[in-house]
Amino acid sequence: MFGDWGHGICLLLATIYLIGREKKLSSQKLGDIMEMAFGGRYVILLMAVFSIYTGFIYNEFFSVPFELFGPSAYACRDLSCRDATTAGLIKVRPTYPFGLDPVWHGSRSELPFLNSLKMKMSIIIGVVQMNLGIMISYFNARFFQSNLNVWFQFIPQMIFLNSLFGYLSVLIVMKWWTGSKSDLYHVMIYMFLSPTDELGENQLFNGQKTVQLVLLLLAFVAVPWMLFPKPFLLKKQHQDRHQGQSYALLENTEESLQVNSNHDAHGHGEFEFSEVFVHQMIHTIEFVLGAVSNTASYLRLWALSLAHSELSSVFYDKVLLTAWGFNNWIILIVGLIVFVCATVGVLLLMETLSAFLHALRLHWVEFQNKFYEGDGYKFYPYSFALLDDDDE
Incomplete structure (x- = not known):
């Protein structure tokens, strides 16, 4: 999101x-702002390092491209490429070794190309x-010795997510690799609406239609796999436990925690099947819908990166270069001051905070909702009144 x-x-x-x-x-x-920046200095250090790294990928230095890793892979074949088009370009060298080829900057194709790439x-x-995040949920299940969560949560979630969006990611890489013009x-869309239709020019590899039918079937199977077995198996385990089977089999497992919570709530050791089933249904619906919405939410990476790049380009072209074109030292100094203030105030302060907050949201919602449950210790707000003398 902050690539310069x-x-x-x-x-x-x-x-x-x-x-x-x-x-x-x-x-x-x-001051308040300086105190916040000083407290997060090591986080900002990491942000700065990765901003430099992504800036090399986007090949932007205050929105100006450089040929840091060698000359551009393209050259002008005729005069048509000199009026900000790429129609007259011809490839004369191997692909630019790292990051974005500088020939795209300033061309009419820059925005569509960067939009697609980002x-x-x-x-x-x-x-x-x-x-x-789903893999971390597996280690949670292993830690609590919950085989039910491994077989009826981790595995179907991995199948559902990768049958749809993992497959999409593979298609993206294949399109880059082959240079295909497929949409x-x-x-x-038609993987769902018309899965048996021929792909035509949108086919990237042999047997693609068969692969899509199998993946679609797996995605549909994964939903009832997540929904139905776990509540019934929990009910069976509860019944077996009350028929004299060893309680030690459920010790330190998530299932025993659920049974204990029901016991505490009702005082009879009752197992509320409807409550467990509704909880599992909510969890399944959240994951299935979230697989779509969470993937779409990551597009904020593209949107904020584009906003940062365009703002940087506007400040450079419309402020600094415009002031330079007057050939007047006073106007140049004023333009330089405006450029520096806009860069520091908007791009280095507001954009940094914006990118940080959006990244924090992606970690907290889209990433941690795959494994974080918050079923451990009860939260107590920090209070000086609750501190012991030793703590003080």
């Missing part, structure tokens, strides 16, 4: 200053992170 290695270097220098003088600054009274990157990053929107 010029802005990243500015953030890095500011953070190094805060870290280098942290002993002195920690003993001083800072949108697909956002989907791939989102699918990878959501898969990581992935069309592929994914």
